Amino acid sequence: MSDFISEGWSLYVAIATIASIVACALLLQSQSSRRKGKAQVDTTGHVWDEDLAEWNNPLPRWWMWLFYLTIVFGLAYLVLYPGLGSYQGYLSWTSAGQFRAEQQAAAATYGPATARFVAQDIRTVAANAEAREMGQRLFLNYCSQCHGSDAGGSRGFPSLKDRDWLYGGDPDTIKASITDGRSGTMPPMGGAVGNSEDVRDVAHHVLRLAGRTYDDLRAHRGKQKFESICAACHGADGKGNSQLGAPNLTDDIWLHGGSEASIVETITKGRKGAMPAHRDFLDAGKIHLLTAYVYGLSAPEGAFKAP
Amino acid sequence: MTNAARKPKLTDVSNEVESALYEVRRKIYPRAVHGWFASWRVALVVATQLVFYGLPWLAWNGRQAVLFDLGARKFYIFGAVFWPQDFIFLTGVLVISALSLFLFTAVAGRLFCGYACPQTVYTEIFLWVERLVEGDHVKRMRLDKGPASAAKIGRKGAKHAIWIALSLWTGFTFVGYFTPIHTLVDEARTLSFGGWEVFWVLFYGFATYGNAGWMREQVCKYMCPYARFQSVMFDKDTLVITYDAKRGEPRGSRARSVDAKAKGLGSCVDCGICVQVCPVGIDIRHGLQYECIGCAACIDGCDQVMDKMGYPKGLIRYSSENAMSGVTREGGWLRRAFRPRVMVYSALLLALTAALGAGLYLRNPLKVDVIRDRAALARETREGLIENVYRLQIMNTDEAPHRYVVSASGLEGLAVVARQPIEVHGASAQSVALALRVDPAVVKKGGYDVVIRVEDAEDGSIGVDEKTRFFVR
Numbered sequence: 022m023s024d025f026i027s028e029g030w031s032l033y034v035a036i037a038t039i040a041s042i043v044a045c046a047l048l049l050q051s052q053s054s055r056r057k058g059k060a061q062v063d064t065t066g067h068v069w070d071e072d073l074a075e076w077n078n079p080l081p082r083w084w085m086w087l088f089y090l091t092i093v094f095g096l097a098y099l100v101l102y103p104g105l106g107s108y109q110g111y112l113s114w115t116s117a118g119q120f121r122a123e124q125q126a127a128a129a130t131y132g133p134a135t136a137r138f139v140a141q142d143i144r145t146v147a148a149n150a151e152a153r154e155m156g157q158r159l160f161l162n163y164c165s166q167c168h169g170s171d172a173g174g175s176r177g178f179p180s181l182k183d184r185d186w187l188y189g190g191d192p193d194t195i196k197a198s199i200t201d202g203r204s205g206t207m208p209p210m211g212g213a214v215g216n217s218e219d220v221r222d223v224a225h226h227v228l229r230l231a232g233r234t235y236d237d238l239r240a241h242r243g244k245q246k247f248e249s250i251c252a253a254c255h256g257a258d259g260k261g262n263s264q265l266g267a268p269n270l271t272d273d274i275w276l277h278g279g280s281e282a283s284i285v286e287t288i289t290k291g292r293k294g295a296m297p298a299h300r301d302f303l304d305a306g307k308i309h310l311l312t313a314y315v316y317g318l319s320a321p322e323g324a325f326k327a328p
Numbered sequence: 329m330t331n332a333a334r335k336p337k338l339t340d341v342s343n344e345v346e347s348a349l350y351e352v353r354r355k356i357y358p359r360a361v362h363g364w365f366a367s368w369r370v371a372l373v374v375a376t377q378l379v380f381y382g383l384p385w386l387a388w389n390g391r392q393a394v395l396f397d398l399g400a401r402k403f404y405i406f407g408a409v410f411w412p413q414d415f416i417f418l419t420g421v422l423v424i425s426a427l428s429l430f431l432f433t434a435v436a437g438r439l440f441c442g443y444a445c446p447q448t449v450y451t452e453i454f455l456w457v458e459r460l461v462e463g464d465h466v467k468r469m470r471l472d473k474g475p476a477s478a479a480k481i482g483r484k485g486a487k488h489a490i491w492i493a494l495s496l497w498t499g500f501t502f503v504g505y506f507t508p509i510h511t512l513v514d515e516a517r518t519l520s521f522g523g524w525e526v527f528w529v530l531f532y533g534f535a536t537y538g539n540a541g542w543m544r545e546q547v548c549k550y551m552c553p554y555a556r557f558q559s560v561m562f563d564k565d566t567l568v569i570t571y572d573a574k575r576g577e578p579r580g581s582r583a584r585s586v587d588a589k590a591k592g593l594g595s596c597v598d599c600g601i602c603v604q605v606c607p608v609g610i611d612i613r614h615g616l617q618y619e620c621i622g623c624a625a626c627i628d629g630c631d632q633v634m635d636k637m638g639y640p641k642g643l644i645r646y647s648s649e650n651a652m653s654g655v656t657r658e659g660g661w662l663r664r665a666f667r668p669r670v671m672v673y674s675a676l677l678l679a680l681t682a683a684l685g686a687g688l689y690l691r692n693p694l695k696v697d698v699i700r701d702r703a704a705l706a707r708e709t710r711e712g713l714i715e716n717v718y719r720l721q722i723m724n725t726d727e728a729p730h731r732y733v734v735s736a737s738g739l740e741g742l743a744v745v746a747r748q749p750i751e752v753h754g755a756s757a758q759s760v761a762l763a764l765r766v767d768p769a770v771v772k773k774g775g776y777d778v779v780i781r782v783e784d785a786e787d788g789s790i791g792v793d794e795k796t797r798f799f800v801r
Contacts (some may be wrong), residue, residue, distance in 0.1 A: 081546060083353070161761075166702075169703065169717045170762075171761035172761070175703060175707040175709070207722030273710065
């Protein structure tokens with residue numbers, strides 16, 4: 022209620038509010054004073070079925086005090102909480118403030134549950150069944166929207182269980198990815214590579230690296246282009262570079278599709294991937310548990326049972 | 329508001345009437361009453377309160393037999409554990425309760441109000457305490473009118489102390505349905521009550537103390553909606569507590585030896601007992617009034633007087649409008665009980681009760697929700713298969729752990745990718761990520777209806793089929 026276009030409106034609303042309450046009190050007062058006098062017998066005058074009359078029975082006196090109580094409540098509310106124009110209220114309550122208080126209360130409640138694990142090594146936590154269950158719940162809440170409920174990813178979002186890492190799969194790197202996010206950029210290389218035929222040549226070389234079917238001649242032509250341009254990030258052998266998040270091109274795992282058309286599009290227009298940073302809304306305990314969960318997803322089969 | 333001389337004569341303007349919107353409540357001092365109906369009332373007070381105060385102390389399977397765990401959203405009632413998903417059963421219970429109320433009301437008026445309503449029951453208990461401490465209704469009136477004295481303060485103090493103790497115990501018991509009562513006892517011993525627990529004990533206790541100690545009949549008269557809509561459930565064959573004016577009038581006091589007929593008097597000796605015992609302070613001899621809660625105290629009171637006078641009982645009795653006006657034979661109400669209104673209520677009640685019973689008996693201890701991943705409709709695996717991802721929420725409502733296997737049908741060569749079997753602890757839920765795969769060489773592009781079946785690994789009769797969609801791109 023603090024977004025009035027001018028102070029006058031705030032005053033106008035406040036006066037109208039107070040006046041209404043005062044009017045209610047005056048009305049109540051005028052109606053509850055006891056009057057005696059000659060009057061009709063207290064029926065409303067409505068009669069049905071010969072003798073069924075509606076009586077005008079007075080309310081009990083304490084009922085009236087309840088009405089006064091509502092007025093007291095209303096005034097107290099307006100003093101404590103925002104309601105009178107742009108007045109903020111004695112308690113300075115805001116919905117945002119309440120939200121923060123609830124967040125703090127939640128942290129105090131659930132913090133201890135994660136705190137036990139923070140001191141432990143990620144590999145130890147990953148082997149703990151209870152921690153993995155907690156991690157899975159967190160994952161379903163915060164990560165599954167992009168990476169899928171089974172962490173299998175989809176086009177443009179990497180799978181987290183195929184042991185193929187853009188930036189590295191050791192605990193610290195996973196933790197850094199979650200905490201600070203990642204920004205994976207493949208610049209558009211169409212101009213650098215040349216015309217569309219040149220791009221197709223490079224694509225066929227990449228298909229050869231990945232072990233897919235390719236055209237011999239095109240791949241041969243593309244190899245030189247690849248080694249002079251693409252190797253800067255992907256390496257001469259196409260094994261990628263986890264420092265830059267440049268994917269390994271030799272393992273036939275594709276973030277944006279491995280068909281010739283997809284690869285041509287990738288080279289021509291570039292790609293952009295963004296993993297948002299979670300440090301602002303996940304505390305250290307949750308990030309620790311998530312790291313352990315994600316780390317455990319790609320642990321060698323049989324190291325421990327995932328839930 | 330007394331009801332003396334309240335025959336609505338609309339032309340009567342002789343007496344001075346107070347035309348205020350509000351009036352001071354006149355306190356009612358009901359006289360104690362004994363008899364057939366009073367005994368029934370005591371029996372029902374004892375029965376209902378044994379259940380209320382006793383249930384939280386019963387144990388079952390090493391837990392409280394009846395416990396509503398709001399935090400965990402699980403509701404234990406003896407052998408069954410109910411989940412929020414079982415809300416339909418609560419709905420059924422509430423509908424059955426309402427229909428029972430309609431049926432009882434149609435047959436015999438405000439049976440619930442008079443005998444079993446918590447407001448009546450606790451007022452009864454509090455009145456009994458009041459009688460114990462302050463004496464009978466005459467003594468109570470004198471005590472209230474009398475000047476303040478040490479004796480008065482002592483008696484009043486003792487009464488309120490007992491009331492408050494009783495109310496606190498009631499609040500404590502109430503909270504014991506939501507927090508295990510043995511935990512509450514430990515907390516009380518160590519004074520480590522939770523804030524909300526304290527609030528609810530005090531709130532429920534205060535409501536008990538206020539309603540049964542102070543408000544009493546006013547709850548029925550001013551607050552309870554039931555009194556207001558009872559008239560739509562009554563008909564001319566409904567048994568209500570009725571003063572037989574034909575037999576009673578003209579009323580008048582007389583000696584036992586006098587032959588009433590010769591003096592031209594009816595059976596009513598105008599002793600006023602029926603008014604004195606009435607907990608809502610009405611005079612039943614004015615006929616049915618909305619204040620009457622059907623407690624039958626006046627019947628017991630009047631019958632005793634009739635006995636002493638040597639007259640037959642039943643000057644005030646359960647009777648219907650039709651019986652009173654001679655449309656049906658007196659006592660023919662049993663035959664009239666089979667009228668359409670009652671039959672329809674009974675049939676509905678029977679059908680719903682049977683449906684609820686069957687529903688509870690056939691309740692599936694396994695519940696499954698299937699949620700499609702929405703970010704990606706379909707993805708291609710390295711082998712070139714089309715994969716869709718789902719999240720299964722598997723809820724095991726049984727108290728023993730179970731193992732489940734998942735299968736899927738509806739498409740040719742549909743394969744399930746998940747760790748099987750899935751173990752779920754007793755009375756708990758688990759989220760499982762699951763993928764379904766098909767070979768795009770076999771299936772054309774488009775969306776298909778598929779069925780995911782979750783089945784108990786040991787007992788094939790426990791299973792749930794959930795429909796969902798599968799996309800092939």
